C-alpha cells in the first residue's frame with residue numbers, strides 16, 4: 387500500500403540524463419508510493435550514450451546533507467548507490483552508524499552499463515570493509531559480486547556459492563542479480579534461513595539504463611512501507627520486469643526503463 391508520508395532516502399550519484407542514480411531512485415520511490423529524499427555523493431555528466439565526467443562532492447557537504455535529512459525527517463529505509471571514493475564511504479558509514487536507520491539497502495555500484503568506472507579502485511576496500519557489513523541487504527550484479535569476492539560467477543550455482551561468501555561478510559541478506567547471465571533473468575536471495583529464487587523471462591530490450599538502481603530503490607521503498615524482505619524483493623522483481631518491458635527510446639543510446647508504466 388502506498389503511503390506518500392513514509393520517508394525514504396537515497397545516498398547516490400546524480401545522472402544528468404535522469405535514467406539512473408539519484409534521479410532513477412527518486413522516480414522509483416515516488417512510483418512505489420513513498421516520500422523520497424536524496425544525499426548526493428557525486429555529479430556525473432552522463433547521458434544514454436555514456437558517462438563523460440564525474441565530480442565527487444566533499445565529505446563535508448555529504449555529512450551536512452545527512453545531518454539535515456536525519457535531524458528533520460528520519461527515513462524509514464535508506465539506499466546507498468554510487469559512493470565514488472574512499473573518504474566519502476567513511477563519512478557515510480560514520481553518519482549511518484550515528485543515525486542507525488532500520489533498513490539499509492546497499493547497491494554496490496562499480497561500473498556503468500557504458501563501461502565507466504563509478505567507484506575509484508582505491509575505494510573498493512572501504513566498501514567491502516565498512517559498508518557491506520552494515521547492510522540489511524546488498525544487491526550486487528554478477529561483475530560486482532566477482533569484484534567483491536574475486537570468484538567468477540557464470541551460473542546460478544555460482545550465484546548461490548558467491549552469494550553465501552558475501553553473506554559471510556556481514557549483511558543480513560544478499561540479492562544476487564543475474565541480469566548479466568544468459569537465459570531467464572534469475573535473481574537469488576540468500577539469508578541465514580532464507581533462500582529464494584526469483585525468475586522472470588528475459589526481455590529482448592536495449593533500454594536498460596538504470597535497472598540496478600531502480601530495483602534496489604524499489605526494495606528500499608517496499609521495506610519502508612512495511613513489507614518483509616521476501617515480499618519486498620518479489621514485488622520489486624515484478625516492478626523492474628515491467629519497467630524493462632515498457633522501457634523506451636529517448637536519446638541516442640541505451641534509454642531508461644519506464645518507472646511510471648503503471649500510471650500510463
Ligand SMILES: Nc1ncnc2c1ncn2[C@@H]1O[C@H](COP(=O)(O)OP(=O)(O)O)[C@@H](O)[C@H]1O
Nearest residue numbers: 527563564565566571572587588589597598601
Ligand atoms: N533483459 C532483461 N529482461 C528481464 N529482466 C532483466 C533483464 N536484464 C536485467 N534484468 C533484471 O533487472 C534487474 C537488474 O539486473 P542486472 O542487470 O543484473 O543488474 P545491474 O543493472 O545492476 O547491472 C535484475 O532483477 C535482473 O534479473
Ligand SMILES: Cc1ncc(COP(=O)(O)O)c(N)n1
Nearest residue numbers: 399400406407498499595596
Ligand atoms: C550516477 C549513477 N549511478 C549508478 C549508475 C549505474 O546504472 P547503470 O548500471 O544502469 O548504468 C549510473 N550509470 N550512474
